[in-house]
Amino acid sequence: MKKTLLTSALALGLAFGAAPSFAQETYFPIIAKGFSHQFWQAVKAGAEEAAARNGVTITFEGPNTEAEIDKQTDILNAAIAKNPQGLGFAALDSQAQVPALQKAADAGIPIVAFDSGVESDLPLTTCTTDNMAAAAAAADGLAKAIGEEGKIAAVIHDQTSATGIGRRDGFLNRIKEAYPKIEVVDVQYANDALKAADNVKAILQANPEIKGIFASNEGAAIGLAVAIKETGAQIVGVGFDSGKSQKDAIMEGTLIGSITQNPVGIGQCVVDSLAKAIKGEELPKVIDTGFYWYDKTNMTDANIAAVLYD
Amino acid sequence: MTDTAVQTAAAGKPGFFTTSTLQKAVAFVVLIALLAFFSLFAPNFATGSNMVGIMQATAVNGVLGVAVTFVIISGGIDLSVGTMMTLTAVMAGIILTNLGMPLPLGILGAIASGALMGAISGTTIAKLKIPPFIATLGMMQIARGLALVFSGAKPIYFNDTPNYGLLSPESSITRLIPGIEIPNGVMIMFIVAIIASIVLNRTIIGRMIFALGSNEEAARLSGINVDRWKILTYAICGGICGIAGLIVSSRLNSAQPALGLGYELDAIAAAVIGGTSLAGGRGTVIGTIIGAFIMSVLTNGLRVMGVLEEWKIVVTGVIIIVAVFIDIVLRKKA
Numbered sequence: 001m002k003k004t005l006l007t008s009a010l011a012l013g014l015a016f017g018a019a020p021s022f023a024q025e026t027y028f029p030i031i032a033k034g035f036s037h038q039f040w041q042a043v044k045a046g047a048e049e050a051a052a053r054n055g056v057t058i059t060f061e062g063p064n065t066e067a068e069i070d071k072q073t074d075i076l077n078a079a080i081a082k083n084p085q086g087l088g089f090a091a092l093d094s095q096a097q098v099p100a101l102q103k104a105a106d107a108g109i110p111i112v113a114f115d116s117g118v119e120s121d122l123p124l125t126t127c128t129t130d131n132m133a134a135a136a137a138a139a140d141g142l143a144k145a146i147g148e149e150g151k152i153a154a155v156i157h158d159q160t161s162a163t164g165i166g167r168r169d170g171f172l173n174r175i176k177e178a179y180p181k182i183e184v185v186d187v188q189y190a191n192d193a194l195k196a197a198d199n200v201k202a203i204l205q206a207n208p209e210i211k212g213i214f215a216s217n218e219g220a221a222i223g224l225a226v227a228i229k230e231t232g233a234q235i236v237g238v239g240f241d242s243g244k245s246q247k248d249a250i251m252e253g254t255l256i257g258s259i260t261q262n263p264v265g266i267g268q269c270v271v272d273s274l275a276k277a278i279k280g281e282e283l284p285k286v287i288d289t290g291f292y293w294y295d296k297t298n299m300t301d302a303n304i305a306a307v308l309y310d
Numbered sequence: 311m312t313d314t315a316v317q318t319a320a321a322g323k324p325g326f327f328t329t330s331t332l333q334k335a336v337a338f339v340v341l342i343a344l345l346a347f348f349s350l351f352a353p354n355f356a357t358g359s360n361m362v363g364i365m366q367a368t369a370v371n372g373v374l375g376v377a378v379t380f381v382i383i384s385g386g387i388d389l390s391v392g393t394m395m396t397l398t399a400v401m402a403g404i405i406l407t408n409l410g411m412p413l414p415l416g417i418l419g420a421i422a423s424g425a426l427m428g429a430i431s432g433t434t435i436a437k438l439k440i441p442p443f444i445a446t447l448g449m450m451q452i453a454r455g456l457a458l459v460f461s462g463a464k465p466i467y468f469n470d471t472p473n474y475g476l477l478s479p480e481s482s483i484t485r486l487i488p489g490i491e492i493p494n495g496v497m498i499m500f501i502v503a504i505i506a507s508i509v510l511n512r513t514i515i516g517r518m519i520f521a522l523g524s525n526e527e528a529a530r531l532s533g534i535n536v537d538r539w540k541i542l543t544y545a546i547c548g549g550i551c552g553i554a555g556l557i558v559s560s561r562l563n564s565a566q567p568a569l570g571l572g573y574e575l576d577a578i579a580a581a582v583i584g585g586t587s588l589a590g591g592r593g594t595v596i597g598t599i600i601g602a603f604i605m606s607v608l609t610n611g612l613r614v615m616g617v618l619e620e621w622k623i624v625v626t627g628v629i630i631i632v633a634v635f636i637d638i639v640l641r642k643k644a
Contacts, residue, residue, distance in 0.1 A: 036463045036568035064454070065571060159619070189619045192569045193562050198367040198606075202613035205360045206353070219566075226562060230366070230479055230493075231359070244467055245564055310464070 025057055028274050029079035030088035030267075031072065032062035033115060033161075038218060038243045039263050042309040043114070046267025047088070054275040058088075066161060067191075069093045073100055080104045086274035089123070090115040094162050098122070110277035114270045116162035117286075125283040127269035129261040131163050134291040135170030135216070138238050138259045140178070141293055142212045145236040145256050149181035150211035153203045155196050155224060157217040159189050167216040167240065185210065193245075196223025197230070204233050212236035218243045221258060225249035242294075242308040250296060257295030262307045265289040332640055334585050334597040337633070341604050348611035355614050362492060364603070364610050369478070369495040370395070370558050372602040374573060375580035376499075376506050377550035379598045382581055383510070384543045385523040385590030386442035390431060390449035391551050392573030396566070397453040398424040398555030403466030403565035406474070413473050421552035427453060428548020432541035454571065461567040468563050477560035495557040499599070502553055507595040509546075519543055523590030579626070580605055583633040604629065 030047050032040045044060045051058040061079070063071040069092045079087060080103055087109050091097050094117060101122045104111055113123035142152065154171055158164040168187065175182050185207050190196035196219060204210060204227070212235055215224040221239030225246065228237050239246050239258035249255040266289045273283055294304050349356035374391045381388040398420040406416040427449065434445045468474040476482065478495030510516035518539040521529040530536045559565045584601030586593025605626060612622045 034568075036458055038464060041463060065568075186616065188613065193566055194370065194558060194569060197561070198363070198610070199613065201360075201363040201367075202610050205355070205357070205363065205610075206614040206616060208354065222562060222564075222566075226479075231363075243465070245465070245562075248469070 026055070026086075026275075026278070027057045027059075027082070027084045028086045028088055028271060029082065029084050030058050030060045030270060031075055031079060031090065032060065033066045033072070033090045033092050034064070035060070035062040036064075038309055039241055039261075042263035043267040043270075046264035046269075047271050048267070049264070050268040050271035050275075054271060056085075056271065056275060058271060062090075063092070066092060066158070069096055073097055076100050077103075080107065080109065083107065084109060085278055086110045086112070088112050088114060088270040088274060089118070091118045092116070092161065094119045110274060112270050112273045112277065112283075114266050124277050125273050125285060125287055127266050127273060127287045127289055129266070129291050130288055131166030132170035132173070134259050134261065135167040135214075135240070136174035137291065137293050138167075138214055138240060139171045139174035141257050141259075141295070142214055142236060142238045143175065143179045143182060145238075146182070146211040148179050151183050151185045151207060151209055152212040152214070153184065153186040153188070153207065153210055154214045155199055155203075155216065155220045156187060156189050157220050158191055164189075164216065171214055171216070190220055190223060193219045193222040193226070196220045197226040198223075200224050200227035201231060204231055204235070210235060212238065214238045214240075216240050218246060221246045221249070221255065225254045228254050242310075244310040247299065247308060247310070250294070250299065253296070257293060259291055260294055260304070260307050261291050262289045263309065264307065331594075334594055334600065336636055336640075337584050337597055337600045337604065341600055341607065344604060344607045344611065348607065348614070352611055352615040355611055360610070360614070362496075364606050365496040366493050366561075367610060368599075368602050368606040369493070369499045370554050371573070371576050371580055371605065372499045372599050373502050373550060373554040373557060374577035375584070375598040375602045376502055376595050377547040377554070378574070378577045379581045379584075379586050379593055379595055380506070380510070380519060380543055380550075381442070381547045382578070382586050382588060383523045383590060383593045384519045384540065385526060386435065386540070386543070387446060387578070387588070388428075388431065388449075388544065388547050389443065389446040389574050390427070390453055391547065391554075391577050392570040392575075393450050393454040393457065394424055394427055394548055394551040395555040395558060395573065396568075396570035397427065397457040397460075398552040399559035399565035400457045400461045400466060400567055402556060402559060403468065404460060406471045407466050407468060410470065413471055416471070416474075417477075417556060420555050421549045424552030424555065425545045425549035428551070429541055429545040431548070432544030435544070436537035436540040450574065457567045457570075461565065463567060465564040465566050468559065468565075474560050474563065478557045479561050495561060498553065498557060502550060503595050503599050506550070510595060515539075515542065515546075520591060523592070525591075576605065579630050582630060582637070585633075585637065587637060588634075601633075 034040050061075050072092050087104055098120045105122045111123045113126040117126045156164050156168045186203050188199045190199045215221040218241040222245045224237045237255040239255050242260050269287050269289055298304050378388050378391050401423040402416045402420040405411050405419040431446050431449045434440050435442050479493055481491045481493050484491050580601035581598045584597030
C-alpha cells in the first residue's frame with residue numbers, strides 16, 4: 001500500500017516535471033464587478049468552460065453591488081496574496097485599483113482585464129465590449145424606429161462606471177452626430193428595475209411628446225418595459241443586455257430591440273488569454289468580444305440566441 | 311412658549327400622543343406644500359396619471375415603512391427590511407414558479423417566511439441580548455445571501471402564475487368604481503396601513519409595543535413578558551416585509567434577488583419624517599405613510615422639473631435632517 005502510494009507520488013512528480021509551466025496546479029482568480037446580475041453569471045459560465053478546456057482552476061468572485069469599489073479592492077488583494085499564476089480583473093474604477101494591480105505585476109502575475117478597462121499598461125490585454133460603439137448601435141436602432149426625428153430620453157444605470165459613461169456618451173454622441181432632427185430631452189439614472197420604472201414614468205410625465213427611450217442595462221431595460229406597459233405609452237423602447245424579462249418584452253413588442261454583448265465570450269477570452277500568457281504568447285492590447293443588435297426578427301437566429309441569456 | 315404649545319401640553323393626555331399628532335400634522339402640511347409647489351412650478355406634474363404614478367412609486371417604501379414603524383416604536387430598529395423583502399419575493403417565486411403551487415400558498419409563503427425571519431431577529435435580540443442594530447444588520451446580510459442562494463442568483467419569473475399581476479400593477483377597484491384606476495399594490499399599502507393602525511392603537515399588541523418603547527424596564531417590572539412581545543414585534547415587521555416582497559415582485563413580474571439593498575434606509579426615513587421617534591415609544595402609521603409620500607413626491611416632482619438626480623438625493627437628505635430636528639424641538643416643548 002505504502003509502496004503504491006510512493007510510486008504514484010513519484011509518477012505524479014515526474015509528470016509535473018515534464019511540464020514545467022504547470023509544475024503546480026494552475027489557478028486563476030477571476031474578479032468581476034458583481035455576481036448577481038445575469039450578465040456576470042454568463043461571464044462566469046464562459047470562464048468555467050474555458051477553464052475546463054485549458055485544464056486550469058478558476059474562482060469567480062465579485063462584490064455585492066457595483067458601487068463597492070473598496071470591497072472589490074479587498075477581494076483583489078486577497079486574490080493576489082494567494083500568489084496565483086494569472087489574474088482576471090474587471091475594474092469598478094478604471095484608476096483606483098492600479099496600485100493593487102502593480103503589486104500583482106511586480107510579483108510577475110500576468111493580468112487580463114475584462115469588461116471595463118484599467119487606465120494603465122499593467123493588463124496584458126482587455127477582453128471587452130466596445131461600449132461606445134454598442135450604444136451607438138442602440139441609437140441607430142432607436143432612431144430608425146422613430147423615423148429619425150422627434151424627442152427622446154435615456155435611462156442610464158449609473159453615472160460613474162466606465163460602462164455607464166461609455167454607453168451614455170456613445171448613445172448621445174451618435175444621436176448628435178447622425179440625427180440632427182432628434183432631440184434628447186432627458187437623461188436619468190437608475191440602478192435597479194423598480195427605480196428605473198418610476199423614473200421612466202416621471203420622464204414620460206414631464207415630456208408627453210417623447211417618442212423613444214433608451215435603457216442602458218438589464219435592470220434599466222426591465223424598468224423601461226414595466227413603465228411602458230403600465231402607462232400604455234406609444235413609445236419606442238430600446239434596451240441593453242438580455243435576460244428573460246427583456247427578451248419577453250421584445251417578443252411582445254413592448255421594447256423594439258436591444259443590444260447584447262457577448263458575456264460568455266468575455267469569460268472565455270479572459271481564461272484563454274491568461275492560459276496563452278503563461279505560455280509566453282503575445283496578446284493584442286484589446287480584444288473586442290463583440291456586440292449584436294437583436295429584435296423580434298433575429299432573436300432565434302443561432303448566432304444571436306447563443307449570446308443571449310435568461 | 312407659544313399659546314398652541316401651552317394648549318397641547320395642557321390637553322391632559324400623555325405628552326407623546328400630542329407631539330406625535332402635532333408632528334403628523336406638520337408632515338401633512340409639508341406634503342401639501344410640496345404638492346402645491348410642484349403643481350405650480352413643474353409642468354405636467356398635477357395630472358391624474360402622475361398622481362397614480364406617485365402612489366405606485368410609494369407602495370413598496372410605504373409598506374416597508376409601516377413594517378419598520380412597529381419595530382421603531384418598540385424601541386428597536388430593523389435594518390433587514392429591504393433584503394427581507396427580497397428574500398420573501400424569492401420564496402414566493404420558489405413556491406409558485408419552481409414548485410408550481412397555487413397563488414394563495416405563494417402569498418402565505420412570502421408572509422410566513424418574512425415573519426419567521428423577523429421572529430429569528432427578535433429572538434436573537436430578546437434572548438441573546440444582541441443590540442437590535444447588530445442583530446438586524448446580520449439579518450440583512452443573511453436574508454440577502456439566502457435570496458441569492460435560493461434563487462441561484464437568477465431572477466425568478468412569474469409567467470406561469472397569470473394572476474400574479476393582481477398583487478400590484480392591475481387595478482381591481484376599476485371594476486367597482488369605473489373610471490378610477492388605482493393599482494392594487496397601492497390599495498394593498500392602504501389596507502396594510504389601516505390594519506396596522508388599528509393593531510397599534512386598539513389592541514393589546516399595540517399597547518405592549520408602545521410600553522416596550524416608552525420604558526422597557528418599567529414594562530418588565532410590571533410583569534409584562536417583554537421577550538415574547540419583542541419577538542412578536544419583529545415577526546410582525548417581517549410579515550409586513552413579505553407583503554412588500556409580493557408587491558415589488560408582482561410589479562416587476564419577477565423576484566429580482568439583487569434588489570433591496572438600501573431600501574431599509576428609505577423605509578426608516580419615511581418613518582422618521584412621519585414623526586416616529588428613533589428613541590421609541592412614539593410614532594404613527596399614518597405619519598409613516600405621509601413620510602413615504604413626501605419622499606416620492608419629492609423624487610417625482612424634482613424629476614418632472616428636470617432637476618439632476620444627484621441634487622434629488624441631496625434634497626432627500628436635507629428633508630430627513632429637518633424632520634428629525636422638528637422631532638427634537640417638539641419633544642422638548644412637550
